[in-house]
Amino acid sequence: MIHGILQAIHDEIETLWDNYVDNIGHQLEALGETEPLILYWPVTQEYFTIYNSNAFFIGRIQDHDLRKLIVSTYSKARGLVDSYRLNNDLVQKHEHAYWISQETQNQIHLANAKSHYAALVSYSKTLKKSHIEVKQQVQELLRELRKKGVLNNP
Known part of the structure; x- marks a missing residue:
């Protein structure tokens, strides 16, 4: 059963990661140091069905290091999802401030739009750092699971 x-x-992590990389991960990696991620990435559902529905059994995995790596990977991945939710909020605030500044040409609104843009630039660095950490965790977890023979039938 544990096998x-x-x-x-393995399949959940591999599938979710591949979809993520194909949809937004590559775009994030391609950003320059001073570029913000000015796009929405819809994160509206719970993505970790296998993990959530088997928490009891995950606690029964005998290999302490593997169990810890599984929990750590999912925790970091959840953090990355939350980071995208925050980035979506920042994008929304920036867009709102930008359009008001364009309509009014008021210096206060222009400064506000620039401030929101700077927040997005700053946050994209945080997002990129989190992405890299999760990428490393995912690669390590998949490698460990394959070494344990999960792709083979018991």
Whole structure:
């Protein structure tokens, strides 16, 4: 049973990561140091179905290091999802401030729009750092699961 759960965790992590990288991960990696991520990435659902529905069994994995790596990877991935939610909020605030500044040409509104833009630039560095940490965790977890033979039938 544990072997099947480990297989499912492998498949869930691999599938989610591949989709993420194809949809936004590459765009984030391509950003320059002073570029913001000015786009929405819809993160409206719970993505970690296998992990959430098998928490009890994950606690029964005998290999302490593997169990800890699984929990750590999912925790960091959840943090990355939350970071995108915050980036979406920042994008929305920036867009609102930008359009008001364009309509009014008021210096206060122009300064406000620039301030929101600077916040996005700053936050994109945080987002990129989190992305790299999760990428490393995912690669390590998939490697460990494969070393444990999860791609083979028991």
